Amino acid sequence: MALLELQNVHTFYGNIHALKGISLAVNEGEIVTLIGSNGAGKSTTLRTISGLLSPRQGQVLLNGRRIDTMPSHEIVKLGVSQSPEGRRIFPRLTVLENLEMGAYIHSRRDPQYQADLERVLDLFPRLRERVAQKGGTLSGGEQQMLAIGRALMSRPHVLLLDEPSMGLAPILVDQIFSIVQDINKQGTTILLVEQNALMALGIAHRGYVLQTGQIVLSDSAKRLSENETVQKAYLGLD
Amino acid sequence: MAVKAQAQPLASRQASVGTLRQVLAPIGQIFVFVVGSSLILGAIVLVLALLLSRTQANLLSGVLTVLPLVIIDGLVLGFLYATIALGYTLVYGVLEFINFAHGEIYMVGAFVGGGLGLWLASQGLLAAMHPLLFVVFALLVAMTASGLLAVGIERFAYRPLRNAPRLVPLISAIGVSLVLQDLVRLLAGPSRFNLRYPQLGLSRRFQLLEIPTAAGANLRVAIDSQSLIFIVTSLLMLIALNYLINVTKLGKAIRAVAQDRATASLMGINVNLIIAMTFFIGGALGGGAGVLFGVKYSTVNPYIGFIAGLKAFTAAVLGGIGNITGAMVGGIVLGLLEAFVSTYLTLFTGGRFSGPDYASVASFLILIGILIFRPSGLLGEATTQKV
Ligand SMILES: Nc1ncnc2c1ncn2[C@@H]1O[C@H](COP(=O)(O)OP(=O)(O)OP(=O)(O)O)[C@@H](O)[C@H]1O
Ligand SMILES: [Mg+2]
Numbered sequence: 001m002a003l004l005e006l007q008n009v010h011t012f013y014g015n016i017h018a019l020k021g022i023s024l025a026v027n028e029g030e031i032v033t034l035i036g037s038n039g040a041g042k043s044t045t046l047r048t049i050s051g052l053l054s055p056r057q058g059q060v061l062l063n064g065r066r067i068d069t070m071p072s073h074e075i076v077k078l079g080v081s082q083s084p085e086g087r088r089i090f091p092r093l094t095v096l097e098n099l100e101m102g103a104y105i106h107s108r109r110d111p112q113y114q115a116d117l118e119r120v121l122d123l124f125p126r127l128r129e130r131v132a133q134k135g136g137t138l139s140g141g142e143q144q145m146l147a148i149g150r151a152l153m154s155r156p157h158v159l160l161l162d163e164p165s166m167g168l169a170p171i172l173v174d175q176i177f178s179i180v181q182d183i184n185k186q187g188t189t190i191l192l193v194e195q196n197a198l199m200a201l202g203i204a205h206r207g208y209v210l211q212t213g214q215i216v217l218s219d220s221a222k223r224l225s226e227n228e229t230v231q232k233a234y235l236g237l238d
Numbered sequence: 239m240a241v242k243a244q245a246q247p248l249a250s251r252q253a254s255v256g257t258l259r260q261v262l263a264p265i266g267q268i269f270v271f272v273v274g275s276s277l278i279l280g281a282i283v284l285v286l287a288l289l290l291s292r293t294q295a296n297l298l299s300g301v302l303t304v305l306p307l308v309i310i311d312g313l314v315l316g317f318l319y320a321t322i323a324l325g326y327t328l329v330y331g332v333l334e335f336i337n338f339a340h341g342e343i344y345m346v347g348a349f350v351g352g353g354l355g356l357w358l359a360s361q362g363l364l365a366a367m368h369p370l371l372f373v374v375f376a377l378l379v380a381m382t383a384s385g386l387l388a389v390g391i392e393r394f395a396y397r398p399l400r401n402a403p404r405l406v407p408l409i410s411a412i413g414v415s416l417v418l419q420d421l422v423r424l425l426a427g428p429s430r431f432n433l434r435y436p437q438l439g440l441s442r443r444f445q446l447l448e449i450p451t452a453a454g455a456n457l458r459v460a461i462d463s464q465s466l467i468f469i470v471t472s473l474l475m476l477i478a479l480n481y482l483i484n485v486t487k488l489g490k491a492i493r494a495v496a497q498d499r500a501t502a503s504l505m506g507i508n509v510n511l512i513i514a515m516t517f518f519i520g521g522a523l524g525g526g527a528g529v530l531f532g533v534k535y536s537t538v539n540p541y542i543g544f545i546a547g548l549k550a551f552t553a554a555v556l557g558g559i560g561n562i563t564g565a566m567v568g569g570i571v572l573g574l575l576e577a578f579v580s581t582y583l584t585l586f587t588g589g590r591f592s593g594p595d596y597a598s599v600a601s602f603l604i605l606i607g608i609l610i611f612r613p614s615g616l617l618g619e620a621t622t623q624k625v
Contacts, residue, residue, distance in 0.1 A: 052500055076506035088501040090494050100487070101494050105506035108487060154506060 001064050003028045004158050009058035011048045018044045020213040026191050031184050033192045033200040035234050036210030042193040043085045046160045050082045051075045077105050081156035087147040091136025098135045102153030120149035141172045162193045177203055197234040201225040260484040264563040271567045276309050279578045306459040308581045314465050316573025317472035321527040322550035323565035325520030331496045331560040332516050338411035341547020342418035347384040347525025348538040349422055351376035355436040369438035376529045384525025385518040392517040422540040432539050435532040464534040492516055552605040558615020
């Protein structure tokens with residue numbers, strides 16, 4: 001059984017039909033990437049999984065249990081955490097407070113909390129130097145690190161990452177992707193949404209290609225990156 | 239490894255120093271504004287007095303004699319407005335919505351405290367009680383009642399309208415405040431329309447300082463027990479609120495919800511619960527202010543919430559709505575201003591203008607001025623400590 005599974009999910013914004021029957025599965029321990037052009041419905045898929053949007057039809061299953069009817073704060077408690085599109089750092093909370101909010105579902109007296117904090121600050125040493133700085137004053141790259149770190153603080157089984165490389169310098173992109181790989185090796189399953197399909201397919205095990213709310217291709221990452229249509233449309237290769 | 243062991247305590251120490259500063263800074267700011275506004279208003283009054291003393295003899299000494307009293311009155315009024323203003327600002331911070339029923343939540347608190355006093359007296363318990371014990375007891379009961387009332391109002395009158403156009407919940411709020419006024423009037427009945435707080439026998443005055451004057455008789459500056467209770471209690475409430483908002487997990491969650499509701503829910507924060515808690519805190523502060531008002535001014539009626547609410551709202555806007563320190567500072571500035579206008583307008587015009595009647599005019603002129611010239615409030619955007 002897949003850890004996370006979407007079955008024929010239809011999601012609407014008012015009467016805009018954004019997801020038109022998405023089915024996908026993410027297995028324990030995998031990195032799965034979701035690629036597609038602007039407006040394809042990648043972020044909508046993640047928002048639906050996290051419960052920010054509820055599907056009008058279809059199901060979202062976590063370990064075989066339906067979560068699509070639950071409010072988003074309950075879904076986090078089940079081990080699904082998201083670093084949302086555009087980072088969404090709390091601008092007037094400090095870096096440390098942002099991380100604390102990431103660990104909201106755990107008690108502060110939880111002995112594991114300090115260890116989680118250490119782990120995140122080890123992954124992102126730049127955050128360690130800035131614990132007392134307000135989130136809104138961080139650079140874009142630092143905010144991205146904070147968003148990922150914050151999402152890790154809840155100790156998720158599944159981490160949803162929405163475009164972690166957006167707007168970052170190439171060297172930072174490499175760094176972020178290798179950190180994502182590390183996080184996965186430490187035991188977290190990852191669903192990665194990326195514009196940067198080349199990089200995403202480079203670290204993912206499997207991938208799905210999304211087009212106007214529908215999945216048009218799904219395969220192992222290796223075969224997807226060799227696929228001609230994918231190369232033309234998303235990798236910028238001819 | 240050793241480096242890490244050093245780095246971590248540093249990180250948390252930095253953060254806790256920051257925390258202490260966050261709790262104390264607003265109190266410091268209040269202090270600065272208390273002293274600053276008193277000095278500015280005092281200077282204006284003195285200059286006017288000097289100018290007018292050519293035509294009116296003895297004006298200057300009269301002005302000086304009442305000055306300490308005016309400042310104390312202004313502080314009492316200021317803390318009243320500040321405590322109520324926090325309810326507006328907290329709710330605005332998380333929902334961007336003006337809870338116009340908040341004045342009535344304050345009024346209900348005043349009635350609960352007064353009603354408790356009556357009941358204790360009827361049971362013969364009041365006489366056996368230390369007056370301060372009664373005040374504490376009344377505060378706890380009224381704060382709980384007002385807090386729960388605010389939560390109930392949010393649940394039934396605002397939450398169903400959360401996605402409606404902005405004007406709709408505002409209309410609902412006005413409806414709620416009319417209902418509350420009439421409900422309290424009905425429950426109190428004609429005999430208790432003007433509800434008297436129990437006589438607590440708090441007649442002691444505390445001498446603060448003694449200023450020698452040229453005339454020989456020393457000018458004694460004293461504060462009455464009620465005012466002292468008022469100022470100390472509300473200051474404690476403000477400190478507690480700052481601690482709650484800046485240090486506790488609940489406070490951080492409130493700020494997170496205020497800053498980004500959807501992302502807060504991605505953290506596992508139950509947004510509806512946090513909004514309810516925010517209403518509880520704001521309501522409790524309002525209810526506490528109601529009891530303090532009753533203890534200080536001894537009678538309350540079902541309509542006290544209207545003007546007090548309007549003034550407190552002005553204070554919140556003055557300090558920058560949504561800004562916690564701003565609400566406190568705005569309240570203090572407004573209270574002092576009103577106290578000065580009340581006393582000195584009468585004095586300077588030889589009684590032709592009655593100061594107390596014009597105090598509100600001054601307040602609302604300030605409101606209009608702020609809205610036109612500095613809509614982000616006294617503290618401005620850069621320094622705002624928003625929710
Ligand atoms: N709040 C909204 N209201 C209405 N329509 C929306 C809303 N959010 C997204 N949409 C629409 O839903 C579709 C899918 O949007 P989504 O954000 O999921 O795209 P995406 O694949 O993440 O794109 P991008 O790569 O640009 O982030 C788009 O057509 C978009 O216009
Ligand atoms: Mg997107």
